[in-house]
Amino acid sequence: AQSVTQLDSQVPVFEEAPVELRCNYSSSVSVYLFWYVQYPNQGLQLLLKYLSGSTLVKGINGFEAEFNKSQTSFHLRKPSVHISDTAEYFCAVSDSGNTPLVFGKGTRLSVIA
Amino acid sequence: DAGITQSPRHKVTETGTPVTLRCHQTENHRYMYWYRQDPGHGLRLIHYSYGVKDTDKGEVSDGYSVSRSKTEDFLLTLESATSSQTSVYFCAISGTGGLAYNEQFFGPGTRLTVL
Numbered sequence: 001a002q003s004v005t006q007l008d009s010q011v012p013v014f015e016e017a018p019v020e021l022r023c024n025y026s027s028s029v030s031v032y033l034f035w036y037v038q039y040p041n042q043g044l045q046l047l048l049k050y051l052s053g054s055t056l057v058k059g060i061n062g063f064e065a066e067f068n069k070s071q072t073s074f075h076l077r078k079p080s081v082h083i084s085d086t087a088e089y090f091c092a093v094s095d096s097g098n099t100p101l102v103f104g105k106g107t108r109l110s111v112i113a
Numbered sequence: 114d115a116g117i118t119q120s121p122r123h124k125v126t127e128t129g130t131p132v133t134l135r136c137h138q139t140e141n142h143r144y145m146y147w148y149r150q151d152p153g154h155g156l157r158l159i160h161y162s163y164g165v166k167d168t169d170k171g172e173v174s175d176g177y178s179v180s181r182s183k184t185e186d187f188l189l190t191l192e193s194a195t196s197s198q199t200s201v202y203f204c205a206i207s208g209t210g211g212l213a214y215n216e217q218f219f220g221p222g223t224r225l226t227v228l
Contacts (some may be wrong), residue, residue, distance in 0.1 A: 009153075034215075034216070036219075043203060043219040043220055044205075044219040045219070046216060046218075049215070049216060051215065090155060100146060100158055101215070101217055102158075103148075103155045103156040104155055105153060105154060106155045
């Protein structure tokens with residue numbers, strides 16, 4: 001069964017600094033990868049997804065992620081964060097179109113003014 | 114926004130009582146899911162449905178049952194609520210395009226407190 005490891009439970013960063021949130025998954029022949037964001041007291045919203053094709057995926061709000069098959073990673077990046085990016089971020093994976101998503105435990109991003 | 118609503122949004126109940134949470138969608142998606150979210154655990158799958166009357170267990174199904182008699186409604190029942198079931202419960206749907214299980218859309222959540 002798939003598993004997802006988000007290596008940092010909390011990431012504090014100053015406003016306008018770059019950020020990287022790390023995600024590793026257990027190996028599989030093919031995977032579909034997702035990043036979701038959860039703002040306080042809200043549900044989860046899709047940031048971006050990798051299904052196939054280019055390994056660099058761009059999402060909403062200036063975020064991007066790179067799929068690295070050899071390292072089984074799907075790290076999320078943003079070159080310059082804003083206070084409004086303060087939220088919890090979840091990485092998720094599925095083996096194929098026939099299995100539910102498996103979520104990591106989340107990374108809480110705190111942007112400091 | 115995907116048309117997903119959850120009811121109730123907040124509930125406080127007592128240990129040993131049955132509780133039913135409702136998820137309603139207006140998107141006609143085939144797949145529906147129930148998750149619970151707890152600090153330090155992320156989201157954990159309780160049950161999911163891949164069609165009317167077709168359901169399967171997830172990672173943390175003990176103490177929960179589900180039913181889906183119509184495409185639009187997915188009910189989660191705590192048969193006898195315990196304090197360990199205090200959590201935030203999220204419903205999700207998927208099923209657009211050819212990748213049926215991917216790209217889930219989430220409801221706003223139900224905060225359940227069991228005293």
